[in-house]
Amino acid sequence: MAAVFIGVGSSINRSENIRLGIAALQAEFGELLLSPLYESEAVGFSGVNFYNLVVKLHTEQNIVELIKKLKGIEKQHGRPEKSSKFTPRTLDLDLLLYDQQIDPDIDLPRGEILKNAFVLKPLSELAPTLRHPVLGETYQALWRNYPQQKQKLWKVSKQLPDHY
Known part of the structure; x- marks a missing residue:
């Protein structure tokens, strides 16, 4: 069985769509591990804030x-x-990691891991000691070295369950 990490996000009816997305993933794949839920500003366009988390x-x-x-x-x-x-x-729903596979044609590992705080921060909390398949650094170290003033990100106080 492959260990997979998926970025989950929503900016429309955020709480409900995140909840429904998590429920659909759980129905398809069974047990899930969830990172904390974060809110961030839209990246690349002006718009309402997003909710994001990472699921294993x-x-x-x-x-x-x-x-x-x-x-x-x-x-x-x-x-x-x-x-x-x-x-x-x-x-x-973005496939971030599929085991430690590297496939540039499918964007694995997904490039957004290193570019966006709303991906790297929750991934670093869910899998702090897992190593990036290309760089060989842990996600915890990558987050520590990320320019955190680059993107605003804050933990949402109303959390989803830790796992399903």
């Missing part, structure tokens, strides 16, 4: 099947199939 799960699905399943869950929760990258979202 295990699957026997291959990468292509998994991505197809994630896109299906997004679509079921109101995300248009061909939506622009820098727009508000009902639900965003």
